[in-house]
Amino acid sequence: MLLPWEHPFFDFCPNLTIYGEADSIAEFYAKKNNIPFKPLSEFPGESALKIGDPTGDGTITSQDAVFVLRSAAGLETLDDDLRTACDVNGDGSVNSADAVSILRYIAGLKDEGILIE
Numbered sequence: 001m002l003l004p005w006e007h008p009f010f011d012f013c014p015n016l017t018i019y020g021e022a023d024s025i026a027e028f029y030a031k032k033n034n035i036p037f038k039p040l041s042e043f044p045g046e047s048a049l050k051i052g053d054p055t056g057d058g059t060i061t062s063q064d065a066v067f068v069l070r071s072a073a074g075l076e077t078l079d080d081d082l083r084t085a086c087d088v089n090g091d092g093s094v095n096s097a098d099a100v101s102i103l104r105y106i107a108g109l110k111d112e113g114i115l116i117e
Contacts, residue, residue, distance in 0.1 A: 019038050072095045
């Protein structure tokens, strides 16, 4: 029995490039089979950050709320991607209301109008 990364799925695709998250099974498969791989984070205009997860660890936690509060206080510098990730209520500003919305989301109390999916 062949493991998924041992199967020659793409033998007849000479111009193939696999796109995916860095350090993922997709990247492992591509490297194992000598297929070019491009991490999604390399594409301009495409943010790897998700709304509500400005720390970018893939999980919305209280650390994200702390980051939002630090940003609102001017202790963190925000580029456009970070600003979008922090502005969870979509009002165009990063403030304590965004941090509260993150904490309510974590507690299962999703606010009306929150952009976290």
